[in-house]
Amino acid sequence: MDTRAARRQMVDQQIRTWDVLDARVLDALAAIPREAFVPAPYRDVAFADAPIPIGLAQTMLAPKLHGRILQALDVDPADSALEVGTGTGYLAACLSKLAARTKSIDIHPQFIDQARATLAALPLAPVELEVRDAFSPAPLGEYGVIALTGSMPRYDARFERALAVGGRLFAVVGTAPVMEAILVRRVGADEWVRESLFETVIEPLIGAPAADPFVF
Helix, strand or coil, rough: CCCCHHHHHHHHHHHHHEEEHHHHHHHHHCCCCCCHHHCHHHHCCCCCCEEEEEEEEEEEEEEEHHHHHHHHHCCCCCCCCEEECCCCCCHHHHHHHHHHEEEEEECCHHHHHHHHEEEEECCCCEEEEECCCCCCCCCCCCCCCCCEEEEEEECCCCCCEEEEEEEEEEEEEEEEEEEEEEEEEEEEEEEEEHHHHEEEECCEEECCCCCCCCCC
C-alpha cells in the first residue's frame, strides 16, 4: 500500500467532506502516519471511515471524527493540550503537531506503554503520557485545549474547570443512540459557554458518571 497516497485520500475524501477545512488540521492529519497507530491485524483498514478495535473493548475513532475534534478545538501553537483517553496515541500525535505542549492520560497502562513506544519511533514533538483515572479527585492541571475521546453519559464539569481562561473543551455527552458533541469555552474565571456541534455516538469514558434515570 502507498500509505502517503492513502492518507491523502483519507484527508480529501473523508475528512474534508465532513466540513473539516482548517489547513493546519488537514496538514497534521496528512503528516501523521495513522497506520503506525493501528493494531497490526487492522493495518489494512487503517484509513477506513470507521472505528477500529484496539483491544480492551476500546476503539480508535474514525478519521473524520479526529478531524472534527481538532478543528473544533482551534489549537493555537502556544496552547497546552490535554487528551483524555490516549488509546493508541494517534490524536495525541496530531495534537503535538499543533500545540506547544501535549499531555495524554489513559486508565489502561497497556495503552500508555504502546503509545509511548509508537510515539518514540516517530519524529514528533514529545508527548507526556500518564496512567491515571480522569475521574479521580486529583487536579488535572490547566490547559488551553482539552479533548475527551470517550463520551460522558452525564456532563461532568471537572474538565471545563481545568481550562485556562480562553480555553476550549471538546466533549461528547449523552447515551446511545443519540449523543451530542459540544465545545465548551471558558470565557471568565467563573463563566463558560457551550456550543452544540453535531450528533455522534462513541464509547463512554471508563468511570464517567452515569446518566440520570429517566422518570415518567
